[in-house]
Amino acid sequence: DAKTTQPPSMDCAEGRAANLPCNHSTISGNEYVYWYRQIHSQGPQYIIHGLKNNETNEMASLIITEDRKSSTLILPHATLRDTAVYYCIVFAGGNTPLVFGKGTRLSVIA
């Protein structure tokens, strides 16, 4: 079973920042937080991951709370092409499963 909880859907105006929350209150010390997104009928696309520090790349920023029990994915200037289902996952590597939850369906509105 997934160890993360996300809101089922969110809307965001085009050009504004999209802030997608994720709760992972039972995260273990060796588990990373990963974010992926899936555009209809395609394989999921990697966005970003982190352990405890905030991370930023060309696509997004990841903010992880100090207690690591929740995180927020930030798309700084959402475009229509960012409309997708966003998945937050915790993963420890090794012989552990990579389990997806139901994700958040983000709709970017013009």
Next chain:
Amino acid sequence: DGGITQSPKYLFRKEGQNVTLSCEQNLNHDAMYWYRQDPGQGLRLIYYSQIVNDFQKGDIAEGYSVSREKKESFPLTVTSAQKNPTAFYLCASIDGLNTEAFFGQGTRLTVV
């Protein structure tokens, strides 16, 4: 180019027949995964494998079987025991921790 390839993209099968979905990666990744996705739903884990000749059941393994005879290949067989096999199937691979998982483009299986 390195990547993960699933074939075929679309597959039709008659009820009661077994069918095998292919997943090949040339990324030298140890871990490989199979997921099932139904319309409007998230990804559900079927099987995963960390090393050759070893694999574990995921949340919905009943009616499916896998093999991992080679590092680069992780085929999934949908057996006649799977009551509702029509779905979108995704394969993924990852090289340890602190790296990203790569996904294939999926196989859409339809039972006719």
